[in-house]
Amino acid sequence: xxxxxxxxxxxxxEHDSGQLKLATLASVACAQRVCAATGGQFDILVLGEGIGxxxxxxxxxxxxxxxxADDASLNHPLxxxxxxxxxxxxxxxxxxxxxxxxxxxxKDVLPRLAALLDASMLSDVTSVVPDxxxxxxxxxxxxxxxxxxxxxxxxxxxxxVRAAAFSAPPKSDQKSAxxxxxxxxxxxPKTAEFVSRDEKPSGRPDATExxxxxxxxxxxxxxxxxxxxxxxxxxxxxxxxxSSRALxxxxxxxxxxxxGQTGKVVAPDLYIGLGISGAIQxxxxxxxxxxxxxxxxxxxxxxFEIADYGxxxxxxxxxxxxxxxxxxx
Amino acid sequence: xxxxxxxxxxxxPDTKIxxxxxxxxxxxxxxxxxxxxxxxxALEEALRLRDQVGAAEILVVSIGSADCQEQLRAGxxxxxxRAMLVKHDAATDSLAVAKVLAAIYRRExxxxxxxxxxAIDDDANQxxxxxxxxxxIGQATFISKLAVAADGSKATCCRETDAxxxxxxxxxxxxxxxxxxxxxxRYVTALGIMKAKKKPLEETTPAExxxxxxxxxxxxxxxxxxxxxxxxxxKTVDELLQKLREEARVI
Ligand SMILES: Cc1cc2nc3c(=O)[nH]c(=O)nc-3n(C[C@H](O)[C@H](O)[C@H](O)COP(=O)(O)OP(=O)(O)OC[C@H]3O[C@@H](n4cnc5c(N)ncnc54)[C@H](O)[C@@H]3O)c2cc1C
Ligand SMILES: Nc1ncnc2c1ncn2[C@@H]1O[C@H](COP(=O)(O)O)[C@@H](O)[C@H]1O
Numbered sequence: 001x002x003x004x005x006x007x008x009x010x011x012x013x014e015h016d017s018g019q020l021k022l023a024t025l026a027s028v029a030c031a032q033r034v035c036a037a038t039g040g041q042f043d044i045l046v047l048g049e050g051i052g053x054x055x056x057x058x059x060x061x062x063x064x065x066x067x068x069a070d071d072a073s074l075n076h077p078l079x080x081x082x083x084x085x086x087x088x089x090x091x092x093x094x095x096x097x098x099x100x101x102x103x104x105x106x107k108d109v110l111p112r113l114a115a116l117l118d119a120s121m122l123s124d125v126t127s128v129v130p131d132x133x134x135x136x137x138x139x140x141x142x143x144x145x146x147x148x149x150x151x152x153x154x155x156x157x158x159x160x161v162r163a164a165a166f167s168a169p170p171k172s173d174q175k176s177a178x179x180x181x182x183x184x185x186x187x188x189p190k191t192a193e194f195v196s197r198d199e200k201p202s203g204r205p206d207a208t209e210x211x212x213x214x215x216x217x218x219x220x221x222x223x224x225x226x227x228x229x230x231x232x233x234x235x236x237x238x239x240x241x242x243s244s245r246a247l248x249x250x251x252x253x254x255x256x257x258x259x260g261q262t263g264k265v266v267a268p269d270l271y272i273g274l275g276i277s278g279a280i281q282x283x284x285x286x287x288x289x290x291x292x293x294x295x296x297x298x299x300x301x302x303x304f305e306i307a308d309y310g311x312x313x314x315x316x317x318x319x320x321x322x323x324x325x326x327x328x329x
Numbered sequence: 330x331x332x333x334x335x336x337x338x339x340x341x342p343d344t345k346i347x348x349x350x351x352x353x354x355x356x357x358x359x360x361x362x363x364x365x366x367x368x369x370x371a372l373e374e375a376l377r378l379r380d381q382v383g384a385a386e387i388l389v390v391s392i393g394s395a396d397c398q399e400q401l402r403a404g405x406x407x408x409x410x411r412a413m414l415v416k417h418d419a420a421t422d423s424l425a426v427a428k429v430l431a432a433i434y435r436r437e438x439x440x441x442x443x444x445x446x447x448a449i450d451d452d453a454n455q456x457x458x459x460x461x462x463x464x465x466i467g468q469a470t471f472i473s474k475l476a477v478a479a480d481g482s483k484a485t486c487c488r489e490t491d492a493x494x495x496x497x498x499x500x501x502x503x504x505x506x507x508x509x510x511x512x513x514x515r516y517v518t519a520l521g522i523m524k525a526k527k528k529p530l531e532e533t534t535p536a537e538x539x540x541x542x543x544x545x546x547x548x549x550x551x552x553x554x555x556x557x558x559x560x561x562x563x564k565t566v567d568e569l570l571q572k573l574r575e576e577a578r579v580i
Contacts, residue, residue, distance in 0.1 A: 115462035191467025308560035
């Protein structure tokens, strides 16, 4: 039998070149909830180079320790070394849970970490409920159609949480102890090298962080039309843009815009789908939105089955009219 | 060059999934099964690589019930050279599968493992990364472009990340996981199916490989996700904007 241990969580923070990813706060919220229910504490670990500001942004969320692994060898998020640094921290701190918010970063690093710890792992957890000395987890699978209630055996549990399931906690004045983590670059694995990153700054918020998302599908014939209609409407609403897989495959939108089972998962206040049919793989990424609007010329399109407001028509006519009318208002 | 490609048997992405009455599993009546789409992409990439380098052996592996033979045969029909079924009827999880694959890797010593980034049934997105950790080798996940160096020492991979496209090089052998844009898998032809019948399909068990495939995540029950109800149809842009402002209050 495992000795009942005090809950001791390790949250892995995510940032984008020194800018905290707000989705990290979902993991913090999850850790806070677990600690509130069971006692115990949580630490937050930030890895990277020149990440002082990230640590600063995370101070005031109730972590016992803010662990800062700041080293040139961690300047790019390569899974082999990140997992190795986290492994050492999890072991020396006797972590009982290691978690991060589901993203391509966490999905790359945390499964590798889990195997190093000989821990099994759950992805896309939406609920963690204490149950005696143990916990019961809920997670989504099958493109969001099925919710599984799951137990994890083993002393260390590794998981990612869905950002939409844990809302960001408020910041307080209570400060965490900031602890520098010593990184010995010579001991880290070097199986991969970073070459380049091709980011196209869009000037718009990320769909996972926006209150409104305007999303385009195969109805949009080229990137100029996408920018004019989907981008144009988004800018009127201060919204982020998203797209279906169809447009990414066609090279009309970048992969960063794909919403769905195998892309980003969003749950904004308002999602406007323009010329998107509503395949289950797409719905998996947006059906937890508060208000869904669908505009599609096909009255039978499945997206209408889940839309709060449906408008049948041609996006090439309707969207310019919307933009014009929002202009006047 | 030897390339290992794991193939998972999953419900076809176009079939409707229903949870059974007691929540212990899925309704399987009338459900079509297929090779996990990401695994088909991984296999396609292996086949193209074989064409490029001239000679390579492609081994496809599935861990699961005897039914997985169907997907292995489909993999052979696409063009893989050999297949291996690791028979295991009970539930597994990603770590258990990774341990089985690690045992196969040690026996077969491939230069490359190409696999799917995610199985579309459990949506875990873990196995490849876990396998890389167990073997202490490199990983390149979610890739949309692959170039293997002529001397086979490394691969240059373009990865699809939340922030954009990232290029990394990874020392071979390595675990590489495929994303949607890597390629479009070929269809199985009648000739391919004929040829597949003559290709070797070996059967083994986790015990024979010296590992346990027991799952340490235990699913207690499955429930259907709550369904959203359809709302209303509006007729005009004015009506839509008015509803969004005054009823939903979201703009
Ligand atoms: C393994 C796998 C993973 C996948 N992952 C994802 C994912 O993460 N995200 C995702 O989105 N998809 C994903 N898909 C693809 C998904 O199944 C659909 O193919 C895709 O979502 C369809 O995109 P779409 O709605 O833009 O195109 P379509 O299905 O072609 O729909 C286009 C819609 O536009 C309407 N339309 C056309 N012209 C106009 C016009 N002028 N005005 C108004 N309406 C118009 C049509 O009526 C139609 O409903 C995945 C598929 C697989 C197999
Ligand atoms: N039972 C299995 N048999 C063969 N390959 C598998 C199995 N389970 C997972 N895989 C491989 O691991 C990848 C990721 O799966 P997962 O971690 O379950 O999302 C899949 O795309 C397959 O390549």
